[in-house]
Amino acid sequence: MTIITGNPPGAAVWYQRARYIRKQQLAHMAQLGALVSAISGLVHMLQCERGASNVWLCSKGQLYEAECRASRALADDQLAAFRQALMAESALSGSAVCERIASALAGTELLEALRGKVSRRAIEAGLAMEQYSRTIRSLLSIIPQLNDSIDDPQIAGRIVALYSLMQGKELVGQERALGAIGFTQGYFSDEMRQKLVDRIDAQQACFDIFLSRVTPAFRAVFRENCAASLDTEQLRRIACTRQPAADGGATALHWFSQQTGRLEHLRALEESVIHDLMTTVHERMARDPALSPLPEEMDDPLAVWPDRPLLPLVRQQAQEIEQLSRQLASLRDALEERKTIEKAKSVLMTHQQMSEEQAWCALRKMAMDKNQRMVEIARALLTVKTLWQAPPQT
Known part of the structure; x- marks a missing residue:
């Protein structure tokens, strides 16, 4: 420290x-x-x-x-x-x-x-x-x-x-x-x-x-x-x-x-x-x-924004960054959801001997039957997979 x-x-x-x-x-x-x-x-x-x-x-x-x-x-x-x-x-x-x-x-x-x-x-x-x-x-x-x-x-x-x-x-x-x-x-x-x-x-x-x-x-x-x-x-x-x-x-x-x-x-x-x-x-x-160090004659460092009030500027930039962060998060979430669905498809292909197309159709049908998003079905399936792989209790 x-x-x-x-x-x-x-x-x-x-x-x-x-x-x-x-x-x-x-x-x-x-x-x-x-x-x-x-x-x-x-x-x-x-x-x-x-x-x-x-x-x-x-x-x-x-x-x-x-x-x-x-x-x-x-x-x-x-x-x-x-x-x-x-x-x-x-x-x-x-x-x-x-x-x-x-x-x-x-x-x-x-x-x-x-x-x-x-x-x-x-x-x-x-x-x-x-x-x-x-x-x-x-x-x-x-x-x-x-x-x-x-x-x-x-x-x-x-x-x-x-x-x-x-x-x-x-x-x-x-x-x-x-x-x-x-x-x-x-x-x-x-x-x-x-x-x-x-x-x-x-x-x-x-x-x-x-x-x-x-x-x-x-x-x-x-x-x-x-x-x-x-x-x-x-x-x-x-x-x-x-x-x-x-x-x-x-x-x-x-x-x-x-x-x-x-x-x-x-x-x-x-x-x-x-x-x-x-x-x-x-x-x-x-x-x-x-x-380099600030000039000695610059008593107010905020003078680099002479024509714009500071508080509105800070608020505007904060709002822009927050909006951009939400957009990036949304795009990244979409990528992660795709990965989850891919993993669930792999589980069905391995444990149910399905083809890739059959695994996709099965996930889609389960999602439609339960009125849920496909990624939610995929997450549930991956949770069940962990139970399949759990060692038996003695």
Whole structure:
């Protein structure tokens, strides 16, 4: 324990300390820019590989063979860049972010086995999609952990916006993959339709958060280039209300092309948002006062805000940070709920000899029968699992 002797630090010392901490936070975020970009690039190429693999599997090897090969090669390039960014990263701290990175790397280590099954058509398209999606989710979960302590509202707001955009883009990718399965097979089950609706609704929620945190210029770009097109909306209606016509895969390829164009626009916007985030970080670092003692003639350190009353400023910043914290917590809760459901599915697959699809359907049916959320059923099932594994009382 440190014992303070003499007079306690005065206002100037505490003001200096605040500036130092702020500088440290901004410097930490500046170092993480390359890793954020690497995650973004890898996620995008895995989304491309997932979509191409679905078309290949559902067409029984008739479509997208070249696209599968190309997307795998590009994903491998991005994976190498991601690993390189991790090796060069000195700003990472905290067990939570390290655990997220470990989980993501574990998923990438299973890619070769998954690709082998896809190439041999030894796996169903829905299961392949879920395995790709699991790896992508692990990668995306790293983003909100990269700088959990930053308290600058402008930077925090940009992090929330970026994470929401990336989550929304992933849901668009899942929508593309699901539609590719249904249109290529010429059939949408009720369960597939519900999954489509879930992803359409969820992506809109993510994009709403994004649009609430960005500049008018970014909002204009999104609405012009990244919103679902009229063609996409028409294909959505077909998928959700009736069975597609048998046309040799023409509608499937049209769907895939439309959604791929949207994803490419989202990718370009994502890169712009990352650039804006890092530019803002560097600008604030350059604009922040140098780490030197306060001038003797500055009797009032609060004079750095000469045109704004202090109390309204503090209240405004507190409200902004509280709102951002709630949004980040909501997004993180959604990730944790997904993990809980995955664990419950694994329990059913292990103890009830169910397939992954059967386990999902069983959880969904139990949730509907009991009028509860699926995550609540999953938590109850995991609690029961601990009883199964408990040693017998003697």
